[in-house]
Amino acid sequence: MKIIDGKKIAEEYLDQYKKEIAELKNNGIALGLGIILVGQNPSSVIYVQNKIRLCEEMGINAYLKELSEDISDEELIKHIEEYNNDSKITGILIQSPLPAKFDEGKIMNLIDSNKDVDGFGLHNMGALSLNQERIMAATPLGIIKLLEHENIEVAGKNVVIVGRSKIVGRPLALALLNRDATVTICHKKTKNLASITNKADILIVAIGQPKFIKANYVKDDAIVIDVGITRCDGHLYGDVDFEAVKEKVAYITPVPGGVGPMTKAMIIHNLIKLSKDGR
Ligand code: NDP
Secondary structure, eight states, X not given: OEEOOXXXXXXXXXXXXXXXXXXXXXXXXXXXXXXXXXXXXXXXXXXXXXXXXXHHHHTOEEEEEEEOTTOOHHHHHHHHHHHHTOTTOSEEEEXXXXXXXXXXXXXXXXXXXXXXXXXXXXXXXHHHHTTOOSSOOHHHHHHHXXXXXXXOOXXXXXXXXXXXXTTTHHHHHHHHHHTTOEEEEEOTTOSSHHHHHTTOSEEEEOSOOTTOBOGGGSOTTOEEEEOOOEEETTEEEOSBOHHHHTTTOSEEOOSSSSHHHHHHHHHHHHHHHHHHHOO
């Protein structure tokens, strides 16, 4: 069994990205990330602070609009337009989740697709679904890069993804299909889940249910990618019961230190990509 060290792999990518950013700067191209935070959801505040810190470390200018959750749709749209029209801003990120009164999908679609760092907008998601990948959401991209880094071939493999969210399961399924995997997507209404996950050469779990996946869900020598992160009693737990499955599998990602650091690194990847070919 090999534990895939996502933290170390992410650092390797970030080192490479730091050099690319410096090179872009030498050519007169400065990267600017415009972040919009609506309300003060405590987790969102921390995520935003972390993203700003990462930008500082990478030599990227970060701009933050902290907006009240009472803001109207029209005002929020005005702020998005300001970033869309600001040449200093090369990428825009609206911290999710937005307060419930907003139609998040509709709001995300207002980001200029050439500045859509998260790749959640219709244009980038549509391009992914047509196998014309532009900007892929950071978590699916991070998982693809992890598999590539470990020389794990996906073409022809049975890949089972548990979870179909727009930020993980759906875009990841498309990305793997684009790479010739045979993909099955499972969700809450899936019947006999274990009988499906048991056929997976590569099992990817993104459900937000700590230690849900036990040994009987996993085939011998499978590759297991655990996306889940649940904080409980000061600890972080994945969706996979790591101790229960680790002896059975060929590869597994830990939580923390697996997919999470890769997600962070891929935001930088996307910012660089947008500044190179997104316009
Ligand atoms: P969502 O809540 O948006 O989606 C969860 C998905 O899991 C849904 O499709 C849901 O099905 C499915 N699901 C939930 N419970 C079950 C179950 N018992 N059996 C089968 N399917 C189930 O979550 P996210 O995709 O946003 O996040 C999932 C997890 O990944 C969370 O722990 C989150 O913190 C973590 N995460 C980690 C990231 C990282 O970088 N490591 C990045 C993003 C998320 P249905 O559609 O039927 O409701």
